Amino acid sequence: MSRLSSRLLWLAAPVVLGTSVLAATSQKAAPKNPLALSFKTPSAVRGASLAGSCAGCHGKTGVSTKADIPSLAGQIPNYTQFQLAAFRAKLRPSNVMHQVAAKLSDQDIADLSAYYAAQAVGPAWKAEPAARARGQKLFVAGDPARNVIACAVCHGANGRGLNANHIASVTNLPPQYALAVLKEFHEAPSFGGIVPPETMRIALKPLTDRDLRDVATYISSMK
Structure with missing residues (x-):
């Protein structure tokens, strides 16, 4: 393994x-x-x-x-x-x-x-504007031509997740941590249909390294 x-x-x-x-x-x-x-x-x-x-x-x-x-x-x-x-x-x-x-x-x-x-989400991290814009597009709308699912479908447009479905909040996560988690799911083997990890793996699979960096940049600077 x-x-x-x-x-x-x-x-x-x-x-x-x-x-x-x-x-x-x-x-x-x-x-x-x-x-x-x-x-x-x-x-x-x-x-x-x-x-x-x-x-x-x-x-x-x-x-x-x-x-x-x-x-x-x-x-x-x-x-x-x-x-x-x-x-x-x-x-x-x-x-x-x-x-x-x-x-x-x-x-x-x-x-x-x-x-x-119950605590307020932290402030947005500084972000490079172009990377943030690319990440925002992927997060909000995905990229149908590449079978990229919009992150907002599960995490919400504001990234705050959904407690009832155990979907995590990703709003303003520290950028290096966000990127590390995205890469782990992107490179992971199949979870055999177990959700939510399998959903994350499938959603991230079409993304390139640049896409992952852009999404991490955006979610770290959402507010």
Whole structure:
């Protein structure tokens, strides 16, 4: 298995494990799926008290100032819950995040996710105008002649995603991080029809390296 395949295999884990990804319950026994969470109503207030240790990397209120580290502010809660659960289970690679997430309970993950979802998305990153314009066209309209699907179809015209469908917000993501994620999906092997990762892989496959850079430039500078 290639290094890239190993890095992205965790995205298929919920289906392989055969249970719901984020089944929020209050009284049931802990699910066997390490990505399924059991928690009471999330508290953004409590999440704020937990977020202090995250600020060193992800920035105050989750707005990253580092081009290669994701912002968490404004991210849909389902997506943040999934990422933290995957890091805790050591299914998603990252030695630092493995150590951080290992200390979090299911309720901690839910509360942190609620806190970051309530924070304002960070400011737009500086962008080269021509690259941004090309990226905007691909994001909003796609390129039917090349079978390129518009990113806005799933992520929305404003890039804010959809919590009910576990579609992440991509608005103003740091540019290097955005490009790295786009390249991972672009170069990934098939996920065997598992959505949403397979949807991302298919949507990005027709894009060239320049296209990927342009899209990353645009989504990092949307607002």
